[in-house]
Amino acid sequence: MPITHFSFNDNKKNWHLEEISFDKLNLLVGVSGVGKTKILKALELVCRVATGGYYKLNGEDWKIGLKYANHEYEWTFKSGFVNPKFSSIPISKVSTIFYEEIVKDQNIMLLKRTESSVLVNKDEIPRFFKNTESAIHVLSNIQAVTSIYEGFQRVVFSEILQEQHFPYLLNPAESDEDLSIPLEQFQDESRQLPTVVKAYRLQQRYPDEFEKVKQVFTEIFSSVEDIQVSLKKEGIGVYEFYFILKEKSAHKWIYQWDMSAGMFRTLVYLFEISLAPAGSAIVIDELENGLGNNCMPGLMDFILKKAEYLQVILTSHHPYIINHISNKSWKLVTRKGGEVSVINASDIPQLQTESSLENFIQLNQLPEYKEGIS
Structure with a gap:
């Protein structure tokens, strides 16, 4: 499992997450407003900083544990405050990272970055990067840092709502790719691509694997007989990618922007999870959003099966989802003011019955659940 533990402080907003431990399968439960989504957003920020994505920093600090390639890593990070009243420069341009530390296997110091120096394997190196850039991203080609950087790249955040009505534009450049690489290498090399683009390449290069996803989807939606990923040329070297499906009773194909939300979301989840490299983490906020009751059983069975070799981190309020995930994987989120705590269900005596329904x-009768915000 990539993420082992995580604590986070947003000092500007006075929001603090006490350390949470993660297992292979994790379901964050709690009343609305308690901080479940914010925990996932904090994780997303951390991964963006590590991998060079877009981010804004202003007084955040964190400690996160990551397991990759049979080693454990811990990244400690602190950023400075910015007061916009005294600057017309956007926060993202001036917020300073003033401390980073990477420790391997609990006692091997790989990197230590302060305001005055950068040490890699205890040797000082020239400071050639900006004070707004993470050392993990900038030094990712250095052996001591490569593994933790690659570990963070294997954390996948589902962004389905942004995809259905905006098909992706890209040059497929299939002729420039090695069509003979193993599936595992293909999964690894395409992990940062949009889901629809990965699905198209899977369809073109590994049709048997594409067929497996289609089979699961048509078992969930028995009215559907076929799915494909299509593309249309939009300009020189630019193509529009989109999902299409055909129902048994219809003569015309249905484009992704005309699919039901449940069908589209299920389709994307199936491909995202199927194409994640072994050992990746899949992070999904409020899995039930947009899904009808007919979608959930098949999708949940698929997710639980894939959780054997992936780490899965979910949030949900839905009784069906909560009931079909073992209580050993529940993590109850509570908040007192800006202080957020997470309690493992295994530490709550009332949740140790034989019956999942019980x-x-x-869970619903626990004071910590009913009165999760105080």
Whole structure:
């Protein structure tokens, strides 16, 4: 499992997450407003900083544990405050990273970055990068840092709502690719691509694997007989990618922007999870959003099966989802003011019954659940 533990402080907003430990399968539960989504957003920020994505920093600090290639890493990070009243420069341009530390296997110092120096394997190196850039991203080609950088690249955040009505534009450049690489290498090399683009390449290069996803989808939606990924040329070297499906009773194909939300979301989840390299983390906020009751059983069975070799981090309010995930994987989120705590269900005596239904009933009766915000 990539992420082992995580604590986070947003000092500007006075929001603090006490350390949470993660397992292979994790379901964050709690009343609305308690901080479940914010925990996932904090994780996303951390991964963006590590991998060079877009981010804004202003007084955040964190400590996160990551497991990759049979080693454990811990990244400690602190950023400075920016007061916009005294600057017309956007926060993202001036917020300073003033401390980073990477420790391997609990006692091997790989990197230490302060305001005055950067040490890699205890040797000082010239400071050639900006004070707004993470050392993990900038030094990712250095052996001591490569593994933790690659580990963060294997954390996948689902962004389905942005995809359905905006098909992706890209040059497929299939002729420039090695069509003979193993599937595992293909999954690894395409992990940062949009889901629809990965699905298109899977369809073109590994049709048997594409067929497996289609089979699961048509078992969930028995009215559907076929799915494909299509593309249309939009300009010189630019193509529009989109999902299409055909129902048994219809003569015309249905484009992704005309699909039901449940169909589209299920389709994207199936491809995202199927194409994640082994050992990746899949992070999904409020899995039930946009899904009808007919989608959930098949999708949940698929997710639980894939959780054998992926780490899965979910949030949900839905009784069906909560009931079909073992209470051993529940993590109850509570908040007191700006202080957020997470309690493992295994540490709550009332949730140790034999019946999943009884555990669900007991969960809803817990004071920590009913009065999760104080």
